[in-house]
Amino acid sequence: MGFLKVAVRTVAVAFCFLAGQATAQATYSFTSAPATPAQTTNHTTCTVGTCSSYPANAVININFTTATNLPAGLVATDISTLVTSFVLTDGITTMASTDPQVSVNTFSVSTNGLGQVTSSRIDIYRWHGAKLAGQPLDNIYTTGGSVAVAYVNAPCISLGKGPAATSMTDNCVGGGSNGGNPNASTIRPSAGSYSSPPLPQPVPTLSEWAMIVFGLILAGGAALYIQRRQFTA
DSSP states (O other), X not given: OHHHHHHHHHHHHHHHHHHHHHTOOEEEEEEOOOOOGGGEEOOSOOSSSOOOOOOTTOOOEEEEEESSOOOTTOOSEEOTTTEEEEEEEOSSOEEETTOTTEEEEEEEEEEOTTSOEEEXXXXXXXXSSSOOTTOEEEEEXXXXXXXEEEEEXXXXXXXXXXXXXXXXXXXXXXXXXXXXXXXXXXXOOOOOEEXXXXXXXXXXXXXXXXXXXXXXXXXXXXXXXXXXXXHHO
16 A cells, blocks of 8 residues: 555646646746947936946847746737736846836737747836936837837936836836937847747646556556565465
8 A cells, every 4th residue: 555655645746746837937038139339329418317328239138027928829918917027137227126116117018829929018117216207217118029229317208107007107108208318328229039938848637647647556556466465475
């Protein structure tokens, strides 16, 4: 009977392990092309806010993790409630989901038939101080395809809740006034690429598990029968 107990425990552990793999978190990423000098506009003066200049060949990186792999066939779908964490960088600013100064405006993606991200409209802000209209902030966003834009130290035009389900009312919906702002710096790199996690492996169905358990029981019963015969011989 000891063999049967071990077999049952082994099956239970294997089932929990595979079930955990099936529901494991998934991390997606986007990387832009390096920004050329023609795609970089740095501030010319600094009278408002905290001014910064983008380094040569600055790159925009976006990484986000979801509770499970994204489903296939999404079309510009808000996934903000599925996102468990995110980090965006542009060579100057780091925007993390754990930072209270960070606000989510938009977080939607499209996926292909394999659940891989093909385009996104992600719009994240990081405030320098108080979340008020006219206050300076930084912004990283994608334009609905595979192009991303970033700027630093531009004033927010207006407040309000964005399209994302997780957006708050103190979010900047008017966008930053970075165009022609001498205190702001901007990069507009060429199109980048997305990276999606490996496809999840299929988990055996209940009927398959039943067959596995049945086979183990048969094997255990046969071993027990042979053992008893050896003792009685």
